Amino acid sequence: MRLSQLQKKFLRPRLIGWLGFVCLLNSVHAQQTEPTPRQKEDVVRVFTELVQTDVMVFDKQGRFVKDLKREDFELRIDGHVRPIQSFDQITAGTSEETQLAAARSETIGSQRPVPLDRGRIVFFYVDDFHLDLSGLTTARKVITTFIDKEMGQNDQAAISSATGQIGFLQQLTDDRSVLHAALAKLNYRNYSVRDSDRPSMSEYQAVLIDREDIFVMDYFINETMRLNPGLTRDMAASIVRGRAHQMLDQAGAFNNNMLLGLERLVRQAKDLPGRKVVFLLSNGFLIENNRSDSRTKVRDVIGAAARSGVVIYSLDTRGLVASLEDISAEPNFDPSGQLQNATHGELIATQDGMHSLAVDTGGRAIFNTNDLSKGLAPAMKETSTYYLLAWKPESDVDKSGRFRKIEVGVVGRPDLTVRVRRGFFDVDPTAKPTPDNTAEANKPVSKKLSESILAAYPKTELPLTLGLNFYDLPEKGPTVSASVEVPGEFIIFGPQSDGKIQAVLDVAGVFFNDRGENALTFGERIVTTAPSMDASKDFHRDITYTYPGKLGPGLYQVRVAVRDNTSGRVGSAQGWINVPNLTDKKLALSSLILGQYTPSQLADASTPAAERQTYLSASHRFRRESNLRLLLFTYNGTLAPTDQKPDLAVQVQVIRDDQPVLTTSLRKVSVDGVPDLSRVPYAADISLKDMQPGRYVLQVSVIDRLAKQSATQQTHFDIY
Numbered sequence: 081m082r083l084s085q086l087q088k089k090f091l092r093p094r095l096i097g098w099l100g101f102v103c104l105l106n107s108v109h110a111q112q113t114e115p116t117p118r119q120k121e122d123v124v125r126v127f128t129e130l131v132q133t134d135v136m137v138f139d140k141q142g143r144f145v146k147d148l149k150r151e152d153f154e155l156r157i158d159g160h161v162r163p164i165q166s167f168d169q170i171t172a173g174t175s176e177e178t179q180l181a182a183a184r185s186e187t188i189g190s191q192r193p194v195p196l197d198r199g200r201i202v203f204f205y206v207d208d209f210h211l212d213l214s215g216l217t218t219a220r221k222v223i224t225t226f227i228d229k230e231m232g233q234n235d236q237a238a239i240s241s242a243t244g245q246i247g248f249l250q251q252l253t254d255d256r257s258v259l260h261a262a263l264a265k266l267n268y269r270n271y272s273v274r275d276s277d278r279p280s281m282s283e284y285q286a287v288l289i290d291r292e293d294i295f296v297m298d299y300f301i302n303e304t305m306r307l308n309p310g311l312t313r314d315m316a317a318s319i320v321r322g323r324a325h326q327m328l329d330q331a332g333a334f335n336n337n338m339l340l341g342l343e344r345l346v347r348q349a350k351d352l353p354g355r356k357v358v359f360l361l362s363n364g365f366l367i368e369n370n371r372s373d374s375r376t377k378v379r380d381v382i383g384a385a386a387r388s389g390v391v392i393y394s395l396d397t398r399g400l401v402a403s404l405e406d407i408s409a410e411p412n413f414d415p416s417g418q419l420q421n422a423t424h425g426e427l428i429a430t431q432d433g434m435h436s437l438a439v440d441t442g443g444r445a446i447f448n449t450n451d452l453s454k455g456l457a458p459a460m461k462e463t464s465t466y467y468l469l470a471w472k473p474e475s476d477v478d479k480s481g482r483f484r485k486i487e488v489g490v491v492g493r494p495d496l497t498v499r500v501r502r503g504f505f506d507v508d509p510t511a512k513p514t515p516d517n518t519a520e521a522n523k524p525v526s527k528k529l530s531e532s533i534l535a536a537y538p539k540t541e542l543p544l545t546l547g548l549n550f551y552d553l554p555e556k557g558p559t560v561s562a563s564v565e566v567p568g569e570f571i572i573f574g575p576q577s578d579g580k581i582q583a584v585l586d587v588a589g590v591f592f593n594d595r596g597e598n599a600l601t602f603g604e605r606i607v608t609t610a611p612s613m614d615a616s617k618d619f620h621r622d623i624t625y626t627y628p629g630k631l632g633p634g635l636y637q638v639r640v641a642v643r644d645n646t647s648g649r650v651g652s653a654q655g656w657i658n659v660p661n662l663t664d665k666k667l668a669l670s671s672l673i674l675g676q677y678t679p680s681q682l683a684d685a686s687t688p689a690a691e692r693q694t695y696l697s698a699s700h701r702f703r704r705e706s707n708l709r710l711l712l713f714t715y716n717g718t719l720a721p722t723d724q725k726p727d728l729a730v731q732v733q734v735i736r737d738d739q740p741v742l743t744t745s746l747r748k749v750s751v752d753g754v755p756d757l758s759r760v761p762y763a764a765d766i767s768l769k770d771m772q773p774g775r776y777v778l779q780v781s782v783i784d785r786l787a788k789q790s791a792t793q794q795t796h797f798d799i800y
Contacts, residue, residue: 136499156487166470199234207362209334215397219361225453242338248596279303284426286324295422332372339377350388364430385441394434399450529588532641532652542651547698549671563626563698572646573616584645633661667789670713676706700797708766718786727785735777
C-alpha cells in the first residue's frame with residue numbers, strides 16, 4: 081500500500097480530545113450492540129447424546145488426506161460396527177460446535193460473530209521428576225522454540241511441571257511474556273532413586289530383581305557377597321531385594337505423582353473448546369513397576385484424554401541414546417557382560433509408558449532424535465486438521481463403566497494410515513455426583529463469585545470480555561484499569577423487593593502477582609432500572625464496568641467474575657498485564673487504548689474532529705464500517721541537549737494469521753504542544769472498511785533515536 085493511502089487511514093487528532101478519551105477509563109459506561117438470540121435447547125441435547133472422536137488420516141508420504149466422506153469410514157466399538165451419526169472435517173480456525181451443528185442441520189444463531197481465526201490450544205507438561213540436567217536443557221530449548229517461532233497469533237499455550245515448581249504461572253495464555261516468565265521458573269531438581277550402596281543398582285535393574293530375573297539376581301547376590309565378605313547367600317539375597325523394593329517404592333511415588341498431574345491437566349482441559357495438544361517432555365519412566373499402579377494411571381490419562389479432546393505427543397528429551405549408564409555412579413564390575421545382557425531392554429522399557437500415552441490418544445511418540453524442536457511444526461500441522469466422528473453410545477442399562485476400544489478404518493484403502501485415540505470410558509470412573517441444585521442456588525453470592533474467580537478456566541454461562549490497560553497521567557500517576565463488559569442480551573430484568581424492575585449485576589475482581597498473591601481486590605453492584613417489564617425487553621445495551629487500580633511494577637493476572645442476580649448465571653474472565661518500572665528512566669509504553677467511532681459521527685461536520693465522541697471498547701470488537709482509534713503514551717524518551725525534545729519514531733502494523741496486512745513507514749512523533757515530554761502521546765485512526773471480518777493483532781513499535789532504544793506494544797481486536 082502506498083504511503084499516501086496510509087496517510088488517509090491514519091489521522092492524528094488533537095491531543096485534548098484524546099486526554100478526555102483516556103479519562104473515560106475511570107467511569108462506568110454502556111455501549112449499544114446488536115442483540116444475540118439465545119442458543120436453541122436441542123443443540124445442547126444433541127451434544128449430550130453423542131460420543132465424539134477425532135481421526136487423522138495420512139498417506140504414505142505423511143500428508144493429511146482431505147475430502148473423505150462419512151461413507152469412507154468404518155467405526156468399530158469393542159469390535160462391533162457402529163453407525164456414524166455425525167461427520168465433519170475440522171480445521172484450526174473454525175468452531176467445532178458451529179461445524180457440528182451445520183452438519184446436523186442445526187443452527188447456533190448469534191449476531192455476535194464467532195471468531196474466524198480460532199487458534200490452537202497447546203500444553204507443555206514437563207516431567208521434572210525424571211529429567212536430568214541435560215534433559216531439562218533440551219526441554220527448555222523445545223519450549224522456547226515453540227514460543228518464539230511456532231506459536232501463532234491466536235494460539236494459547238501453558239507450561240506445567242509435574243512437581244508444580246512453576247506455580248501460579250502454569251496457566252493458559254496467549255501472552256509470550258507470561259510463557260517466558262513461566263519457563264524461567266523451571267529449574268533442575270534431583271529426584272534420582274539410586275542409593276549409594278554397591279554394586280550400583282538402577283531402577284530398571286530393581287524391576288528385574290522384583291521379577292526374580294535369575295541373571296540379574298545372581299549378579300547382584302554374587303557382587304554383594306564379594307564386596308561384603310562373610311555374608312551368606314540368603315543374607316545377600318535379602319539385602320538385594322530390600323534395596324530393589326525401597327527403590328521401586330520411591331520410583332512408584334514419583335511416577336504416580338507425575339501421572340496424576342498429567343491426568344488433572346487433561347481433565348481440566350475438558351472445559352476448553354476444540355481439540356487440545358499436550359507435549360509430554362520426559363527422560364522416560366518405567367510403568368512395569370509392580371509396587372505402583374502406573375499402568376492403571378496411564379489408562380486413566382488415556383481415558384481422560386478421550387473425554388477432553390486431548391492428543392498427547394511424547395518427546396524423549398534424552399535424544400539419540402547410546403547408553404543409559406549413569407556416569408555419576410561407579411561402574412559395576414561385569415567382565416562377562418552378564419548384567420549388560422540382562423538389561424539391554426531398558427531404553428524401550430522407559431519409553432513404553434510415553435509411547436502408550438501418545439499412540440493411544442491419537443498422537444505420536446518422538447524418540448531417538450537430538451533435535452526435538454523439528455518435531456513441533458509437523459505435530460502442530462497434523463493436529464490442526466482432522467475428521468470428527470460421532471456416534472450414539474449404548475443405552476444406560478448396558479453401561480458398565482469399563483474402557484471401550486475404538487477402531488476406525490478407511491474402507492478399501494489399506495495404504496492409508498489412520499491415527500485415532502484407542503478408547504474411552506463409557507462412564508467417567510472419577511465422576512462426582514451432581515451437587516443438589518437447591519444447595520447450589522443457596523450459596524452466597526460472594527462464594528459463587530470467589531469460586532468462579534479461582535476456577536482453572538473462565539466460566540462462560542455469562543459471556544464476559546476483559547480489557548486491561550496501563551497508563552500514567554500527570555494527575556493520576558501509574559494506573560492499571562480493568563474493564564469488564566457484559567453483553568446486553570444476557571442481562572435479565574426482574575421485579576425487586578421494592579417493586580422496581582431492575583437488572584442487578586454483582587462484580588468481583590482480584591489482581592494477582594506472578595506468585596499468585598493477592599495484590600488488589602475490588603467489587604461492585606451494578607443496578608439498571610427499567611420503567612416496566614415490557615420496556616426492559618428492548619434493553620440490549622452492553623454494560624461495561626471499569627476499575628482503576630494502583631500497582632507497583634511487575635507481572636499481574638486479573639481475574640473478574642460477574643453474576644446476574646435474576647438468572648443466577650455466572651461468568652468470569654482472565655487477563656495478564658505487565659506494569660513497567662517508570663522510575664528506571666528506560667523507554668516504556670502504555671497499553672494500546674482502543675476505541676471506535678462510526679461514519680455517522682464522522683458525517684457530523686458541526687463537531688470538531690477531536691471532540692467527537694469515541695466509544696472505548698473493553699472487548700476490542702469493532703464494526704467493519706467504523707474507524708478504530710488508538711492512543712499510546714511513550715514514557716522516558718531521551719531529551720536532545722540542543723532543544724530538550726525527544727526524537728521518537730513510530731511504526732504501526734495490523735497483522736492477521738501472523739501475516740501483516742497493514743504496515744506504516746517509520747514516522748516521527750510530533751511533540752508540539754505537549755506540556756510534559758516525559759509522557760508523549762501518539763494517536764491514530766485506522767479505517768476498517770477494507771479489512772475482512774476476523775481477528776487481528778495491532779502492534780505499535782516506538783524507537784528512541786537518541787537513546788538507541790525501542791519498545792513494542794500489541795493487542796488483539798476483532799472486526800465484524
